[in-house]
Amino acid sequence: MTGTFADLAIATLLFLGHHILTARHFIKDPIVGAIGKRGNMILYSIISIVLLVWMIWAYVEAPNEAIWPTTDLARYVALLVNPLAMILLACGYFSPSPTALIGHGFRLEQKLSWITRVSRHPVMCAVALLCLTHIAVNGDLASIILFGSNAFLAAAGMPIMDSKKQEKWGEETWEAFAAQTSAVPFVAILTNRTEVSFSEIPWVPVLAGLGIYFAFLFGHQMLFGVAALLG
Numbered sequence: 001m002t003g004t005f006a007d008l009a010i011a012t013l014l015f016l017g018h019h020i021l022t023a024r025h026f027i028k029d030p031i032v033g034a035i036g037k038r039g040n041m042i043l044y045s046i047i048s049i050v051l052l053v054w055m056i057w058a059y060v061e062a063p064n065e066a067i068w069p070t071t072d073l074a075r076y077v078a079l080l081v082n083p084l085a086m087i088l089l090a091c092g093y094f095s096p097s098p099t100a101l102i103g104h105g106f107r108l109e110q111k112l113s114w115i116t117r118v119s120r121h122p123v124m125c126a127v128a129l130l131c132l133t134h135i136a137v138n139g140d141l142a143s144i145i146l147f148g149s150n151a152f153l154a155a156a157g158m159p160i161m162d163s164k165k166q167e168k169w170g171e172e173t174w175e176a177f178a179a180q181t182s183a184v185p186f187v188a189i190l191t192n193r194t195e196v197s198f199s200e201i202p203w204v205p206v207l208a209g210l211g212i213y214f215a216f217l218f219g220h221q222m223l224f225g226v227a228a229l230l231g
Helices: 005-021 025-061 072-094 114-118 122-138 141-169 171-178 203-224
Strands: none
Touching (some): 114 122
């Protein structure tokens, strides 16, 4: 049975609402008090996965209503940008970051990891880039709903996380941290506020990110019914 845009919108709103509301102290604190931090993280992850699967299913079942035509330019941009997104995603997960959801605090004498100097929100940046390129390439209403909502969630999450860390660490510690990094990838490096040398980059997560990218690139037709390669 074919789904509707309403099904996709409901699943998307619940997914967004879950992420936004569970970050609020008046909801999070009682749950942590009842089942502990680990229990809260497990519960949060289970609900997130269930809602994500529902949202993806609703997207697959939604009608195909094009808003603009697919262009080779958009696909070339996606082919260039998405390897970077996958590297940010892999390195963000495998490298400790003070701004990660379960990351440790920052000390003034601490040297930041290379990926944190590239971006203090590598995973959120990766999600935003992947979503935006998929919107540009697909150009249909269902993609705008699904990928647009997740791009918004990732983009909005960065300043919210920054604000929480600034409040938790204090102004002096936050300013020392923020001076060495940036939310948008490479801005701190390009403005000479920090630097990254190739010798300090662990290539295993970088290669893992590229491996994931190429797996999705060549398996896109089989997984999603649409070829990612130009042809």
